Amino acid sequence: MRVLVVEDDKALGMFLQKGLALAGYQVDLAGDGEAALASASEQRPDLMVLDLGLPRLDGTEVLAQMRALYCDVSVLILTGRSDVEERIRCLNFGADDYVMKPFSFHELMARCTGILRRRERHSSAVLNYGELEINRVDHSVRRGGWEIDLTAKEYALLEFMMLRRGECCTRAELLRELWQMSPDAATNIVDVYINYLRRKLAAACPDGKFSSAVIETVRGAGYRLASAPMPIPAAILRQNDAARA
Amino acid sequence: MATLKANLRSMIDQELHDLCQPLTVLFCRLELGQLMGDADSMKVALQGALMECRRACDGIALMRRRLDEICDESGRE
Numbered sequence: 001m002r003v004l005v006v007e008d009d010k011a012l013g014m015f016l017q018k019g020l021a022l023a024g025y026q027v028d029l030a031g032d033g034e035a036a037l038a039s040a041s042e043q044r045p046d047l048m049v050l051d052l053g054l055p056r057l058d059g060t061e062v063l064a065q066m067r068a069l070y071c072d073v074s075v076l077i078l079t080g081r082s083d084v085e086e087r088i089r090c091l092n093f094g095a096d097d098y099v100m101k102p103f104s105f106h107e108l109m110a111r112c113t114g115i116l117r118r119r120e121r122h123s124s125a126v127l128n129y130g131e132l133e134i135n136r137v138d139h140s141v142r143r144g145g146w147e148i149d150l151t152a153k154e155y156a157l158l159e160f161m162m163l164r165r166g167e168c169c170t171r172a173e174l175l176r177e178l179w180q181m182s183p184d185a186a187t188n189i190v191d192v193y194i195n196y197l198r199r200k201l202a203a204a205c206p207d208g209k210f211s212s213a214v215i216e217t218v219r220g221a222g223y224r225l226a227s228a229p230m231p232i233p234a235a236i237l238r239q240n241d242a243a244r245a
Numbered sequence: 246m247a248t249l250k251a252n253l254r255s256m257i258d259q260e261l262h263d264l265c266q267p268l269t270v271l272f273c274r275l276e277l278g279q280l281m282g283d284a285d286s287m288k289v290a291l292q293g294a295l296m297e298c299r300r301a302c303d304g305i306a307l308m309r310r311r312l313d314e315i316c317d318e319s320g321r322e
Contacts, residue, residue: 009266011297012273019277053262080265081258101265105273105280 001116002026004045006036006062007078008054016049019105020112033057037065040073047115049108050095051078052086060090067094074115078103120163127162129225132201132214134162143204143214153178154197161215161225170222194223249319256315260308267300 003025007013013029020027028043030036033054040048048066052059059077066073077090077098087098096115099108125137131144139155141148150158156178161169172183174190181187194215201214216226271294278290 009270011270011293011300012266015270015273015277015293019273022277022281080262082261083258101262102268102272105276108273 001047002028002043002045003112004028004030004036004039004043004048006030006033006048006054006059007051008032009051012051016108019109020049023109025112031055033059033062036062037069040066040070044070045073046119047074047076047112049076049078049112052090053080060086060093063090063093063095074119076108076111076115117163127159129162129165130214132158132162132225134159143201146204148200148204150197150200153193154200157193158197161223164224166225168218168221168224172222174222190222249315252315252318253312256311257308260304260311264301264304264308267297267304271297271301 001024003020005013005016005020005027007016007029008031010031013031017027017029028039028045030039034056036048036050036054037057039045050059050062054062057065063075063077066075071094074096075094077087077095078101079087079090079098080101082100090098096118097111099111125135127134127136133142134140134155136159139150139152141150141155141158157174160174160178171190175181175185175187176183179189181189198213198215214226215223218224274290274293274297278287278294281287
């Protein structure tokens with residue numbers, strides 16, 4: 001993922017560049033509005049972290065031009081002003097989110113991750129993880145080539161975990177995102193659906209030869225897709241091919 | 246009175262905005278130092294944090310001067 005930081009304060013700009021690079025992003029830095037547009041046209045970042053008070057070309061103007069020229073670039077606004085109208089204007093211009101200064105780096109990272117996750121969710125039609133494949137257009141799911149029939153909720157749960165690619169999904173997060181329930185809700189609905197999914201994923205191959213667990217329990221936290229997805233054994237691939245033929 | 250209020254509001258808004266820059270860097274630098282955890286990173290974070298503290302103090306001094314100026318101006322009116 002490529003991020004363009006646009007900040008005229010040198011210390012802050014360099015710090016953000018360093019911090020985001022440490023988090024694994026490829027980061028470019030621009031110190032004014034014109035440089036931001038030039039860099040965006042060359043590098044085509046996935047996300048622009050944009051300060052509003054910029055020399056040469058104001059941040060709101062950069063945002064407007066970005067939306068007109070490169071509508072696929074997500075924009076996170078940094079603002080040091082408490083003006084609500086300015087923030088509303090930015091969101092109406094197409095900003096994805098904003099952070100008020102002074103902010104915590106953890107908050108900035110969480111917002112960047114959130115934007116990029118939502119972006120990822122809308123970008124790719126087919127997601128693969130190990131032997132799993134889901135098609136986000138027709139909602140079909142395959143494991144090692146075998147089709148699996150899932151309910152809408154089971155599919156949503158699997159898609160959410162696929163998008164996290166091996167990161168832990170907490171129960172609270174799954175409750176909030178998929179069931180729109182409070183993280184404190186006294187329910188085991190997440191565990192119930194994880195069990196449904198596990199059974200269906202394990203039963204995908206009629207002769208039950210899938211030995212690897214697809215969904216792992218992270219004790220005391222939640223669930224994740226197996227961190228080292230097992231390759232499909234050649235024998236199973238041959239059987240799958242034979243069955244399809 | 247209305248002019249004084251408007252001037253004050255505009256001045257405070259601008260100075261708060263300027264104060265946000267060093268405070269953000271200060272906050273983030275310390276967090277990053279803590280995140281990395283090793284002695285060298287903490288040392289770099291502390292050096293940077295001290296620099297930002299000085300920048301924040303300069304901002305506060307400027308804010309005080311501007312506030313005095315506005316009060317003097319309103320006294321003359």
